[in-house]
Amino acid sequence: xxxxxxxxxxxxxxxxxxxxxxxxxxxxxxxxxxxxxxxxxxxxxxxxxxxxxxxxxxxxxxxxxxxxxxxxxxxxxxxxxxxxxxxxxxxxxxxxxxxxxxxxxxxxxxxxxxxxxxxxxxxxxxxxxxxxxxxxxxxxxxxxxxxxxxxxxxxxxxxxxxxxxxxxxxxxxxxxxxxxxxxxxxxxxxxxxxxxxxxxxxxxxxxxxxxxxxxxxxxxxxxxxxxxxxxxxxxxxxxxxxxxxxxxxxxxxxxxxxxxxxxxxxxxxxxxxxxxxxxxxxxxxxxxxxxxxxxxxxxxxxxxxxxxxxxxxxxxxxxxxxxxxxxxxxxxxxxxxxxxxxxxxxxxxxxxxxxxxxxxxxxxxxxxxxxxxxxxxxxxxxxxxxxxxxxxxxxxxxxxxxxxxxxxxxxxxxxxxxxxxxxxxxxxxxxxx
Amino acid sequence: xxxxxxxxxxxxxxxxxxxxxxxxxxxxxxxxxxxxxxxxxxxxxxxxxxxxxxxxxxxxxxxxxxxxxxxxxxxxxxxxxxxxxxxxxxxxxxxxxxxxxxxxxxxxxxxxxxxxxxxxxxxxxxxxxxxxxxxxxxxx
Numbered sequence: 001x002x003x004x005x006x007x008x009x010x011x012x013x014x015x016x017x018x019x020x021x022x023x024x025x026x027x028x029x030x031x032x033x034x035x036x037x038x039x040x041x042x043x044x045x046x047x048x049x050x051x052x053x054x055x056x057x058x059x060x061x062x063x064x065x066x067x068x069x070x071x072x073x074x075x076x077x078x079x080x081x082x083x084x085x086x087x088x089x090x091x092x093x094x095x096x097x098x099x100x101x102x103x104x105x106x107x108x109x110x111x112x113x114x115x116x117x118x119x120x121x122x123x124x125x126x127x128x129x130x131x132x133x134x135x136x137x138x139x140x141x142x143x144x145x146x147x148x149x150x151x152x153x154x155x156x157x158x159x160x161x162x163x164x165x166x167x168x169x170x171x172x173x174x175x176x177x178x179x180x181x182x183x184x185x186x187x188x189x190x191x192x193x194x195x196x197x198x199x200x201x202x203x204x205x206x207x208x209x210x211x212x213x214x215x216x217x218x219x220x221x222x223x224x225x226x227x228x229x230x231x232x233x234x235x236x237x238x239x240x241x242x243x244x245x246x247x248x249x250x251x252x253x254x255x256x257x258x259x260x261x262x263x264x265x266x267x268x269x270x271x272x273x274x275x276x277x278x279x280x281x282x283x284x285x286x287x288x289x290x291x292x293x294x295x296x297x298x299x300x301x302x303x304x305x306x307x308x309x310x311x312x313x314x315x316x317x318x319x320x321x322x323x324x325x326x327x328x329x330x331x332x333x334x335x336x337x338x339x340x341x342x343x344x345x346x347x348x349x350x351x352x353x354x355x356x357x358x359x360x361x362x363x364x365x366x367x368x369x370x371x372x373x374x375x376x377x378x379x380x381x382x383x384x385x386x387x388x389x390x391x392x393x394x395x396x397x398x399x400x401x402x403x404x405x406x407x408x409x410x411x412x413x414x415x416x417x418x419x420x421x422x423x424x425x426x427x428x429x430x431x432x433x
Numbered sequence: 434x435x436x437x438x439x440x441x442x443x444x445x446x447x448x449x450x451x452x453x454x455x456x457x458x459x460x461x462x463x464x465x466x467x468x469x470x471x472x473x474x475x476x477x478x479x480x481x482x483x484x485x486x487x488x489x490x491x492x493x494x495x496x497x498x499x500x501x502x503x504x505x506x507x508x509x510x511x512x513x514x515x516x517x518x519x520x521x522x523x524x525x526x527x528x529x530x531x532x533x534x535x536x537x538x539x540x541x542x543x544x545x546x547x548x549x550x551x552x553x554x555x556x557x558x559x560x561x562x563x564x565x566x567x568x569x570x571x572x573x
Contacts, residue, residue, distance in 0.1 A: 098489070098492055099485050099488055099489055099492075158526075244483075245483040245484070245485075248482060248483040248485070248486045249483060249484065249485025249486055249488075249489060250485070250489055251486060251489070251565075252486065252489045252490040252493055252496040252497065252500070253489055253493060253496070254493050254495065254496055271493070271495060272495045273495065274495035274496050274498060274499035275496075276496045276499070279566060390565040391541070391542060391565065391567055392542050393542055402542075
């Protein structure tokens with residue numbers, strides 16, 4: 001799995017007759033859904049870097065909201081990260097790491113700190129002015145991802161079922177009472193409508209879940225960018241394999257929700273539940289955010305008679321793997337928020353690249369959006385390969401039955417991209433930009 | 434005879450497994466009367482996992498215990514009992530697909546390389562790969 005070279009196409013089983021047979025054969029040879037070209041490699045690594053910087057803010061703020069802002073009924077300043085959370089050590093970067101993924105520092109990324117201080121205006125103004133001028137990280141995007149996970153629910157793992165248990169409610173109850181101690185109005189409301197409060201706490205548990213998920217992805221992407229700069233990746237499969245190994249290395253890290261009230265820690269979801277990063281955060285995240293999310297207000301009608309939006313949540317197909325990126329920047333297209341965030345942190349080689357194509361500076365949001373889509377097909381390829389490794393057989397297995405089981409797994413995954421909205425076809429060509 | 438843990442401790446091919454069971458505080462469980470059926474990965478199986486996987490699990494014992502409990506099934510299931518059985522439910526709660534027909538003996542994606550090692554409190558099947566919990570079909 002760690003080998004960089006592609007295996008020769010296997011001849012032990014007949015070729016696939018699937019619509020995406022070419023992609024399936026590439027996956028079977030140890031490749032990615034994204035074709036292996038230097039241009040693709042340059043694009044995806046550059047965008048990982050641009051994504052990792054705002055992500056370094058997202059995970060810190062998600063944890064801050066889950067752990068400190070908690071049930072504040074008027075959280076007007078929830079996007080104002082206190083120094084404590086900027087200094088918070090990432091568990092997978094720096095000298096104090098549990099397992100060092102990024103060789104850089106464990107505290108907030110320097111480019112992020114600079115942007116937070118000066119913003120697009122390049123002026124040292126108080127935070128509140130940057131915020132009111134919308135010169136900031138678009139944290140609403142992270143919250144939208146969190147809500148997708150909360151709303152789709154039940155996508156595997158034990159995290160979501162746990163939120164409905166009496167044990168969870170008892171844990172939440174202790175924290176709710178402590179948080180509103182001495183506030184008879186909120187305590188009275190809690191007594192009258194307890195479920196309203198439990199549901200808010202569940203949402204906050206998803207804040208923690210997503211924060212802990214992205215705490216891993218940020219250093220993974222930073223490290224990939226550094227390796228690329230050092231000339232360490234020979235092609236797209238190398239980049240994918242780095243992700244596969246990263247997924248396995250971190251698979252067992254705990255997912256939990258701790259709340260700090262008056263200096264005391266309330267374990268709403270204790271680490272001892274045994275919830276893991278892979279099963280309780282990463283896989284539900286990929287399903288909820290890459291595949292499903294919710295229809296963009298600007299592209300679909302929610303009119304019940306029009307039947308544009310499926311009635312089954314499992315049929316939702318509005319994630320980045322299906323998204324139409326061309327209207328990015330116009331109204332009702334939520335990923336615009338992320339594209340705008342990434343725009344601030346593009347590496348120079350990607351800026352130069354975009355200037356050469358399409359409308360240069362003018363449509364850079366769209367160009368980087370499409371690059372982002374390519375890069376997420378590569379991340380999804382890594383997830384598919386990791387699952388194949390975990391649940392099925394090595395690509396060089398000698399038993400034809402095993403190879404057939406791998407084949408069926410890959411075909412089942414590709415079936416999800418048969419629908420016309422899927423962009424798997426588009427990303428096969430460099431002309432899609 | 435000896436218990437499941439004693440057999441594993443006495444065999445040099447299970448050093449990683451024994452260490453993991455100790456770290457995860459599962460020694461007493463696997464020494465209890467049970468009975469249990471244990472799918473025991475050999476050291477080479479752990480060595481196939483990418484670097485860092487074990488390190489992260491050893492740092493987080495509840496998570497490690499969960500993976501190990503996925504390798505334990507309540508009751509005694511010998512190879513002969515498993516013909517025609519297509520799945521077992523592990524102590525962890527997830528299902529282990531079983532294939533014990535056509536001359537094969539596979540648990541999930543692992544192959545049993547030595548079946549039916551009898552212990553006082555159950556039976557051990559030695560496997561060549563660490564099993565990881567599955568997911569519902571049709572999803573990622």
